[in-house]
Amino acid sequence: MGWLIDLIPLDYSDAVVVLGAMLLGVTAGAVGVFAVLRQRSLVGDALSHAALPGVCIAFIATGAKDATTLLAGAAVAGLVGALLMVGIERTGRIRPDAAIGVVLSSFFSLGIVLLTYIANTDNSNQAGLEKYLFGQAAGLLERDVVVMGVLALVALTLVTIGFRPLKTTLFDPDFAGAVGLPVRALEIAMTALLVIAVVIGLRMVGAILMVAMLVAPAVVARQFAGRLALVIPLAAAIGAAVGVSGTLLASRGEVPTGPVIVLVAVACVVVAVLVAPRRGVLWRARRLARSRRRTLAEGVLVDLETAIHAGPPLTAGELALASARPARALRRALRDLDRAGMIRRDGERLYLSEPGAAAAHAVLERRELWSAWLEHGSELDVPDAREPDPADLRASLGDEYADRLHALMRAADG
Amino acid sequence: MLNDDLTIILTAGLVATAAGLLGPFLVLRRVALMSDAVSHAVLPGIVLVYLLLGTRAPLPVIAGAAVFAIICVLAIEALRSTGLVKSDAAIALVFPALFALGVLGVTRYASGVHLDLDATIYGEIAFAPFQTVAIGGLEIARSIVLLGTVALGNLALVTLLWKEYKATTFDPQFSRTIGISPALLSRLLLIAVAITAVTAFESVGAILVVTMLIVPAAAAYLLTNRLWAMVVVTVAVGWVSAVGGHAAATAVDASIAGAMGLVAAICFAVALVASPRHGLLARAVQRRRRRRALQARLAGSH
Numbered sequence: 135m136g137w138l139i140d141l142i143p144l145d146y147s148d149a150v151v152v153l154g155a156m157l158l159g160v161t162a163g164a165v166g167v168f169a170v171l172r173q174r175s176l177v178g179d180a181l182s183h184a185a186l187p188g189v190c191i192a193f194i195a196t197g198a199k200d201a202t203t204l205l206a207g208a209a210v211a212g213l214v215g216a217l218l219m220v221g222i223e224r225t226g227r228i229r230p231d232a233a234i235g236v237v238l239s240s241f242f243s244l245g246i247v248l249l250t251y252i253a254n255t256d257n258s259n260q261a262g263l264e265k266y267l268f269g270q271a272a273g274l275l276e277r278d279v280v281v282m283g284v285l286a287l288v289a290l291t292l293v294t295i296g297f298r299p300l301k302t303t304l305f306d307p308d309f310a311g312a313v314g315l316p317v318r319a320l321e322i323a324m325t326a327l328l329v330i331a332v333v334i335g336l337r338m339v340g341a342i343l344m345v346a347m348l349v350a351p352a353v354v355a356r357q358f359a360g361r362l363a364l365v366i367p368l369a370a371a372i373g374a375a376v377g378v379s380g381t382l383l384a385s386r387g388e389v390p391t392g393p394v395i396v397l398v399a400v401a402c403v404v405v406a407v408l409v410a411p412r413r414g415v416l417w418r419a420r421r422l423a424r425s426r427r428r429t430l431a432e433g434v435l436v437d438l439e440t441a442i443h444a445g446p447p448l449t450a451g452e453l454a455l456a457s458a459r460p461a462r463a464l465r466r467a468l469r470d471l472d473r474a475g476m477i478r479r480d481g482e483r484l485y486l487s488e489p490g491a492a493a494a495h496a497v498l499e500r501r502e503l504w505s506a507w508l509e510h511g512s513e514l515d516v517p518d519a520r521e522p523d524p525a526d527l528r529a530s531l532g533d534e535y536a537d538r539l540h541a542l543m544r545a546a547d548g
Numbered sequence: 549m550l551n552d553d554l555t556i557i558l559t560a561g562l563v564a565t566a567a568g569l570l571g572p573f574l575v576l577r578r579v580a581l582m583s584d585a586v587s588h589a590v591l592p593g594i595v596l597v598y599l600l601l602g603t604r605a606p607l608p609v610i611a612g613a614a615v616f617a618i619i620c621v622l623a624i625e626a627l628r629s630t631g632l633v634k635s636d637a638a639i640a641l642v643f644p645a646l647f648a649l650g651v652l653g654v655t656r657y658a659s660g661v662h663l664d665l666d667a668t669i670y671g672e673i674a675f676a677p678f679q680t681v682a683i684g685g686l687e688i689a690r691s692i693v694l695l696g697t698v699a700l701g702n703l704a705l706v707t708l709l710w711k712e713y714k715a716t717t718f719d720p721q722f723s724r725t726i727g728i729s730p731a732l733l734s735r736l737l738l739i740a741v742a743i744t745a746v747t748a749f750e751s752v753g754a755i756l757v758v759t760m761l762i763v764p765a766a767a768a769y770l771l772t773n774r775l776w777a778m779v780v781v782t783v784a785v786g787w788v789s790a791v792g793g794h795a796a797a798t799a800v801d802a803s804i805a806g807a808m809g810l811v812a813a814i815c816f817a818v819a820l821v822a823s824p825r826h827g828l829l830a831r832a833v834q835r836r837r838r839r840r841a842l843q844a845r846l847a848g849s850h
Contacts, residue, residue: 170634170637173634173636173637174636175634175636175637175639175640176581176584176636176639176640178640179581179584179640222820224828225770225820225826225827225828225831226826227769227770227826228766228769228770228820229575229578229580231575231578231579231580231581231636232575232578232580232762232765232766232769233766234580234581235580235581235583235584235758235762235763235766236762236763236766236813236816238584238758238762239755239758239759239762239763239809239812239813240759240763240809240810240812240813240816242755242809243755243759243805243806243807243808243809243810243812243813244806244809244810244813245806246755246803246805246806246809247802247803247806247807247810249803249806250801250802250803250806251800251802254801342588342644342647343644343647343648343651344644345640345643345644346640346641346644346645346648348640349637349640349641350641352637353633353637353641357632389652389655389656390651390652390655392648392651393647393648393649393651393652394648394652396644396645396648397645397648397649397652400641400642400644400645400648403633403641407627407630407632407633410632413632414632415630415632
């Protein structure tokens, strides 16, 4: 790992922490995807709380505060907790959230009891055991980073090798069982991967903040990609970026690393949820506003068309009275129509231009086709059982059916 | 005028009662982990009160914590309502973020003073008897007064809105059609959970509240099939944990809250294995009986 640390243009101790944060981000990002997509995002919460009794038992057993031993204890306790969660869910009565909650509180209670037991034994070495729950990135050693690197490599290799069976189990456990995959073992494997990530994260960000490290990169990646084969590497990359930028920010501001990493991660989620292409809140709001504006302009166009057939051309004021639209909306629609070259003005009077008239007729034709569909659609034997797109009925039904609808309409009218 | 042991048991019992009235609804609505989320999310509130007012007196702390508990609940709701983030992921994002803010506040501004994350902020039930208030000339532990009030409040909430909560828990669609808003009731429930949790942290510590909100209700769910029975059994399991945990803790000189949590966990384990209808044993017996019956039918058909 030495050469990697030398590659980072920072002083040694900062470089160690940055590398650790990156490893954590990559692992947590990649394996967190499974937790999020199985809707068990909070499994990480139970696993990190389960680490406390694991750390305590490892300490009682060995009497030494050696980081690797304590983390091994945490990992074993996490695995036991994971198996218990699966076992509790097997009754079918207890849902995942309650199973997670039961494991979390039982293990943590056990941890607290063990902590008091250790305190009573008067072992002078015991101070600071609970520090493992809050994480201390600053004290990270190169040796710790090597351990983290090995664990990260194991986790990523497992995800790569087991990608297909894991994917099948994730999205369709019944099918996976039917084709002979060991579903239960694979589900336990997914949780075991989370245990690896939690063990890496305990030292870096602490137990409680680890929960967000598992979930945030996966949620961000999911907003930008729709395929598991893309979401996992994307989440790993986002996790790494979040880890590194959080560490740099924290060292600049001289504040603890863990909380800053988590806040950066959650800020990324907020941004992604707002601006993600096609899915994001702002994106959807813009699309809605656009379609409202277009509908309004079309409505005004049709109003103008009907008014012209009824009598002399109108002024904007008269149109407002005739169409009973709010003056502001009307002004806006007229501006849009002007810009699109759909209307001509002769002094105050409004006329439809050539393209405007064509557009108005197209809108009217579309509306007519839609009412024909509502009235006579059941008489057509459309081969496609899906409901057609109301915005463009002709395109989704096809010309042949559209013409038949018109014919039906005319037959009913005449 | 109570002795210390009785005060501790009564305090824990009141936590069990207050939490036990709400826990079944959390478990049935599949939001059991909301209690854990709230228990961590209140940290910035407590830190902020300490930084602004320089006090750790219970009422301002409870108020500050309650504000952040409600922020937590509303933020989770907002994230969920975008439809882009599932509710479990929303919980997993919001509470660590708030907790991180709190940790930053502690280390940045309050590191000099004794604002220890575990003990001071989150309370310790063993100290419950030492804080007393005088009511009508009687010295009563402050925790009993506070938690008694909360328990009564929860009792009032659950009994007054019993029908409504039953309807929205089991059939939100139906309750919407008859004019009961599931969203409103759910928000009210979570605010009650937040207030209960915050009040109880201050006197008994976070983990005991989280345990009391989830574990007895989960055990009761394995043992009962009717809502009222589930609530009664939940409160009963809570009291058993309080009394048993206290006895165990004094016997081996361990953390009282931890021992109570462990007794609750044992109650759950017993229910999980031995529940007459939903337990693992009962299911194994059922499965074997069904297999035998099938084999007998197959043998008979030849």
